[in-house]
Amino acid sequence: MLLYTLLAGLLFGLYFSLIGLGLNLVFGVMRIVNLAHGDFLMLGAFLAFWLFTLFAINPISAILIVFASFAVVGLPLYYLLVPRLLKARDPEMLSFILFFGLSQVIEAVTTIAFGTSERSIPGGQLGIVIAAVKGFFTGHKVDNGPIDIFGQTFPAAWVASGVVSGLAVLFVYLYLYRTRLGYLTRAVMVNREEAVATGINVHRVSAFAFGIGLGLAAVAGVFAPFMLGSITPAMGVEVTVTSFTVIVIGSLGNPLGTVLGGLIYGISYMFMQSYYSSWANLLPYVLLIAILLVRPSGLLGRQVRRA
C-alpha cells in the first residue's frame, strides 16, 4: 500500500509537473499570469479527442500535432495581447483579468461548438503504445494491459502519462539550457530591462516562450482524459488552480522548480487519497497557502521581496 501510493504519487507528480510547466514558463518570462492555462489544456484534450475519434490517431502520436498547432497559435496570440498589456500601469494584476476574459471566451466558444457533454478516450489506447515499445525492445509480443513496477500494478495510461511528462520536462530543460534561444529566454527571466538594453529581441523570445507554454498545456491536455477524468468545456478553471498550486510550491517563475512542486503535490495528493480521502480536496489549497506563507518565493525560489 505504501509503495503503491508512493509510486502512483510519482507518476501523478510527473504529470502535474507537465500541467504546471507551461504556466510557469509564461510567468517566468513575461511576469504575467495566464489564467486561461487550464482552458488551453482543455482545448488540447479536445483536439486529441477529435484526432482519435475522426482519424483514429493514437493519443501518443497526436502529441506532436497538438504541440505544434498550439505553439503556432501561441505566437500571433502573444503579439495580439501581451505587448499592449505590458504597457499598462500594473500588467501583472491586469493580466489576471485579461486572461480571465480569454478563458471565458474559450469556454464559451467550446461550449457553443461541442456542448456540455463529457467525453473520453479509451485508456487502452496508451497501453497499446507501451506494449508495442516493450515488444520492440524485448523482441517478443507483449500483452496490452496493466504494467508492473516493483511488484505494484498500475494502469498503462498512468505510466505512459508519467513517461511523456518526464520527456516534456527534459525537452524544456534542453530548450532552456542547450539552445541559443533558451539562453536568451533565461536572460529575459533574470532581468527584463537589462535584456532589452543588451539588444535582445525580448518580444521574439517571449513569443516563443508563450507558444511553448501553450503547447505544453495542450500536451498535458492529451492525457487529461486518463489522469483527470472525462473532458468538458468547463474543466479549465479547476486545472488552472491545480497548476498554480504546483508552480507556487516549486517556485513561481522557475520552470524546473515546477518538477519539484509537481512531485510534492502528486505524492501528497496520493497519500491523502489513500489514507484520508474525505479531506483530500482541501489539500491543494492548504498546501498552497502554507507554502506561500513560509516561503513566498517557493521552495526553490531566490529570496526576492519588495516592500
Added chain:
Amino acid sequence: MPRIIRHVLLILVPVVGAFAILPSIYSNHLLLFNFMIFIMLAQGVNVIYGFTGYLPFGYVGFFGAGAYGFSLMVIHLQAPPLLALPVGAGAAVALGLLLTPLFRLSGAYFSIANLAAALAVLQVVSNPNLENITKGPYGISLSGVFNPTLAYATALAVLAATLGLVVYLRNSRFGMALQAIREDPISASMAGINVVRERIIAWLLSALIAGLAGGVFAWYVSVFYPETVFSGEFTIFAIVFALFGGNATVTGPILGVVILYGLYNAVGISTPQYFQLIYGALIMGLVLFLPNGLVSLLRRWGLNVP
C-alpha cells in the same frame, strides 16, 4: 458646500432612493435585490483593489462566510436575523483577520493565495463530515426567518453604509493614504503613513462589506447551497464591474454594475454561453483599451467624475 456632502447628496441619496422606490413600480424584487448585492460587492472590491491595489481573487470567501455566519446563528441559536447579521459579518471580518498574513505576499502571489483561501473555506463548509454543524453539501434552509420585505430594507441600509464608506474614502486623508500605498508603499511609509495598519483596516472594511452582503443575501434567498454563496462568479463579477466602471471612484463601480449586470440580465439568462462569450470579449477589450474604466473615458472628455 464641502465635497463630501455634495457626493452624498448627488450619489448616495439618489442611488439608495432609487432602490427604495423601485420595488413599488417594478415587480421583480429579486433582480433589484441582486443589483444591490453587486453594488455592495463591487464597492467592497473597490475599497481593497481600487484604493489599496490588492486584487482579492477570493473575495467571495467573505461573502460566503457572512452567509454561513448568519445562517448558523439562525439555525443553531435561533437568533433573530437582525442580530445574526452582524455576527455573520463578524465571521467575515474574523476570516479577514485570519488572512492578514497574506499581506506578506505581493502582487499575483497575494491574489492566488486569497483564491486558495476562499476555496479552502468552501471545502471545509461543504465537507460531509461536518454535516451536523454546517449541513455539509446539502445546503441551508432558513424558512423560519423568511421575510423578504425586511431583508430588502436591511440590504438598503447596508448599501447606504457601503456607499457612505466609499464617499468617505474618496474624500478623506485615509482614502488618500490608501491610494498612496497603492502607488508606492515605500514612499508612502516615508511620508509617514503606517502602511501595515492602514491596509489591514481597508482589508477588514472590505471583508465587512462582503460579510454584511452575504448575510443579508442568505436572509433574502433563505435556501442555498455552499456552491451558491462561494461561487467564484461573485468575485469575478464584482472585480469586473468595479474595473469596468473605474476603480477608486464612487460612481465607477455603480455604473459598472448597472450597465454590465443589466446586460447580463438581458442576454445572460436565456443564452448563457453567448453571454459568456460577449462578457469575456468585453473584459479583454476593456483591459487592452480602457484599463482605467469607463470613468477614465469621461475624464478624457474633461468631466470631473467623483
